[in-house]
Structure formats: C-alpha cells, structure tokens
Amino acid sequence: MSIATPFLEMSQAIVDAGGEALKKCYQCGTCTGTCPWTPITHFNIRMLVRMSQLGLEGIEDNMWGCSTCKFCVDRCPRGVEIIDLVRAIRSVYSMGGMLPQSLRAFVGSMSARGNPWSGDQEKRNDWAKGKYPLYTADKEYLNWTCCTSAFDPRNVHVAKATAALLDAAGLSWGLPSTAVNCCGESLSKVGDSELFERLKTNNLQFFDNNEVKKMIVASPHCLDTFTKQYGRDYKVIHLSELLADLIKAGKLTPKKDLGGIKVTYHDPCYLGRHNQVYDAPREVLQAIPGIDFIEMGRNREQSMCCGGGGGGLWMEKMKGERLSDLRIEEALATGATVLATACPYCITMFEDSVRTLNAEDKIKIKDVAELLLESLDINVAEPVADVCTTS
Ligand code: SF4
Numbered sequence: 437m438s439i440a441t442p443f444l445e446m447s448q449a450i451v452d453a454g455g456e457a458l459k460k461c462y463q464c465g466t467c468t469g470t471c472p473w474t475p476i477t478h479f480n481i482r483m484l485v486r487m488s489q490l491g492l493e494g495i496e497d498n499m500w501g502c503s504t505c506k507f508c509v510d511r512c513p514r515g516v517e518i519i520d521l522v523r524a525i526r527s528v529y530s531m532g533g534m535l536p537q538s539l540r541a542f543v544g545s546m547s548a549r550g551n552p553w554s555g556d557q558e559k560r561n562d563w564a565k566g567k568y569p570l571y572t573a574d575k576e577y578l579n580w581t582c583c584t585s586a587f588d589p590r591n592v593h594v595a596k597a598t599a600a601l602l603d604a605a606g607l608s609w610g611l612p613s614t615a616v617n618c619c620g621e622s623l624s625k626v627g628d629s630e631l632f633e634r635l636k637t638n639n640l641q642f643f644d645n646n647e648v649k650k651m652i653v654a655s656p657h658c659l660d661t662f663t664k665q666y667g668r669d670y671k672v673i674h675l676s677e678l679l680a681d682l683i684k685a686g687k688l689t690p691k692k693d694l695g696g697i698k699v700t701y702h703d704p705c706y707l708g709r710h711n712q713v714y715d716a717p718r719e720v721l722q723a724i725p726g727i728d729f730i731e732m733g734r735n736r737e738q739s740m741c742c743g744g745g746g747g748g749l750w751m752e753k754m755k756g757e758r759l760s761d762l763r764i765e766e767a768l769a770t771g772a773t774v775l776a777t778a779c780p781y782c783i784t785m786f787e788d789s790v791r792t793l794n795a796e797d798k799i800k801i802k803d804v805a806e807l808l809l810e811s812l813d814i815n816v817a818e819p820v821a822d823v824c825t826t827s
C-alpha cells in the first residue's frame with residue numbers, strides 16, 4: 437500500500453486489521469474515561485475505535501497518541517484488546533510508509549543500524565570498556581543490555597550498575613555480542629511488523645547459537661517482548677526481581693546508610709500492568725538502609741504512565757501535553773528527593789521533564805539498581821569478575 441492508496445481500500449484495510457476486536461466494542465467510553473491522555477490532549481481512544489469500525493477518513497490524526505499503558509485494556513467491559521487494535525491500525529499506515537515525521541528517524545535508525553539511537557552497533561558494548569565477558573553457553577545468565585542503556589549517556593550508568601551488582605553477587609553471566617540488535621518493542625507498537633520480524637530473527641539466531649537459557653533484562657520493554665513475542669523457551673527475569681531475590685538469599689547485602697533520603701517509586705507500565713511486577717522493586721528499596729520510602733497516590737495498578745511507551749519516547753510532545761511532567765509533579769508533592777523507577781524509557785522521559793520543569797535541584801531520577809549499588813559501596817570502575825574483552 438502506498439501514499440496514493442485509494443481511501444476505500446485504506447478503510448477496508450483498517451477494518452480488516454481490527455478484526456473481531458473491532459466488532460466487540462459497544463462504545464461505552466470507559467477506555468477514554470481511564471486513558472491518562474484524555475485530560476491533557478485531544479487523543480480519544482473510544483473515537484479511534486469508532487472511526488476504525490466505520491473505516492472513516494481522518495483516523496491518522498488520532499492514532500499515534502496511545503502510549504500502550506494498558507489502563508483501558510484492564511477496564512474495558514467487553515475485553516477488547518485495545519493495544520492490539522491500535523497496533524493493527526497503525527500497521528496499515530506504517531507498512532504503507534505513512535509514519536508521522538517524528539517517528540521516521542527512529543524507524544530509519546532501526547532499519548539501518550538495528551537500534552533506535554543512531555548508535556554504531558559495533559560500539560554497543562563500549563560502555564563495558566572491555567571489562568566484562570561476552571556470554572557463552574557455559575554461563576548461567578545472558579545480561580541483555582537494552583539499546584537505551586547501551587547508547588544513551590544517562591542510562592549507560594544503569595548498565596554499569598547492573599554489571600557491578602551481578603559481579604558483586606558472584607553470578608555467572610555475560611553480555612550479548614555486538615551482532616544483536618534492539619528487541620524491537622517500539623517498532624512492533626508503531627506497527628512496523630516487517631522490520632520487527634527482521635530484528636527478532638537476528639536476535640533469535642544469537643540466542644539459539646549460544647544456547648541462552650536465562651536472561652536478565654533491565655528494561656520492562658525487553659521483558660515483555662522476549663516473553664510474549666519471541667516464542668522461545670528461555671527464562672527472562674527483570675533486574676529488579678533478580679536483585680530482590682539476591683538480597684533475600686544473602687548474596688547482596690545493602691549496608692551503607694543513604695542518610696534518610698525520601699524516595700518514591702514509579703511503576704513502569706510494562707513492568708507493572710503488563711507483567712504484574714509490583715513488589716520486587718519496592719522490596720529492594722526497602723532493604724536499603726537510610727531510605728525513607730513513600731508512595732505516590734497513584735501507584736501499582738493505578739500508576740501513571742510516563743508517556744514513553746508505544747513509540748512515545750520518539751514523538752514530540754508540546755508543553756502541557758506530557759504525562760512525565762505530571763508524574764514529576766506528583767513525585768515532588770510527596771516531598772521525595774529521589775524518584776526511583778526500573779525502566780530506561782521512564783528514566784529518559786523523567787530526566788527530560790525534570791530539566792524542562794527546572795526541578796534538577798529538587799529531585800533526582802534513579803534506577804532501583806543505582807540506589808542499591810550506592811548502598812553496597814562498590815567501585816564501578818573495578819569490576820569483580822575476570823577481565824575479558826567484549827566485541
Ligand atoms: S471500553 Fe471497550 S467497549 Fe467501551 S468504548 Fe472502549 S473499547 Fe469499546
């Protein structure tokens with residue numbers, strides 16, 4: 437399908453892509469009532485579903501707003517898989533070359549370089565500076581570094597903290613080679629299924645060739661994609677769950693008192709609502725001496741979305757239309773000086789909001805793993821494991 441695709445053909449393609457899910461919707465509007473975007477933007481999910489049912493023109497103005505947070509899916513009385521529907525409708529446009537301008541650089545980088553950050557794949561492991569081993573079949577865990585942690589200068593600190601913690605716990609682990617690429621989660625959500633499949637096939641080759649059985653992921657988006665869209669029988673564990681287990685087993689013992697800092701926690705949508713991991717990150721935080729833990733009003737199943745999912749990380753948003761700004765304000769209202777989370781997308785969105793709100797002196801954004809590392813007082817520059825090269 438191309439830009440010149442006749443309207444009727446396009447309408448039919450949308451109705452076909454929506455399939456049975458479109459027929460189930462009886463337009464109650466519960467989805468729009470629960471969607472976090474409703475109070476701050478014109479995006480209206482009920483209207484999107486209605487327009488899709490009728491194959492109406494103009495749908496493209498209303499279909500890129502969803503950040504796939506899953507609020508509405510959990511409340512829809514008809515069990516409509518709204519995110520699958522959004523993805524299917526987007527795919528009609530995406531596969532027809534009709535992506536919004538702000539998504540084109542991201543998709544282009546995925547296609548040309550295999551990651552969304554325009555990073556040189558050969559430099560994917562440069563953050564490790566040759567100090568950590570590559571994964572081989574005799575190791576217990578593949579420590580999968582998300583592209584955002586590998587290439588984004590802020591999130592690279594989470595990659596380093598993760599490596600230091602795994603070494604401190606004495607685990608047998610290794611990094612993927614530079615032959616792997618992005619898990620493809622955002623691509624899948626913006627509807628580019630062909631490119632997603634290409635990246636997936638490449639990663640599966642690495643997993644299969646290296647007999648990967650257990651994988652650690654710091655990104656809930658990688659967690660969701662590897663467990664639900666890759667179709668392989670390996671164990672994938674989110675870093676926060678592993679850290680909570682290691683603390684319980686006595687393999688990591690937070691000792692250093694962090695001095696009574698007030699910390700609140702943001703549940704990432706893809707860790708919480710999508711994968712029901714709510715307790716583990718809180719257990720890690722509460723095991724750290726000198727943390728005064730405080731919940732925000734909206735937490736766990738009710739947690740706000742940061743706006744970074746569903747391709748949102750790559751889309752321009754006007755001031756006043758950013759969920760991450762609202763979440764920072766909620767965190768500040770608790771009196772917390774640290775907003776902890778467990779997702780590289782959330783970290784990126786919140787760091788951006790802290791800057792635009794001029795709140796750098798009031799609140800810091802940290803991954804749970806970074807706080808745990810502070811409490812262990814390990815020197816990140818001196819890894820505990822045998823020194824091996826990464827390439
Ligand atoms: S909540 Fe479900 S049934 Fe109601 S309008 Fe939304 S998609 Fe349709």
Ligand code: SF4
Pocket residue numbers: 467470471472473481501502503504505506507508509518519
């Ligand atoms: S998944 Fe979240 S952002 Fe998308 S329509 Fe539903 S509530 Fe809104």
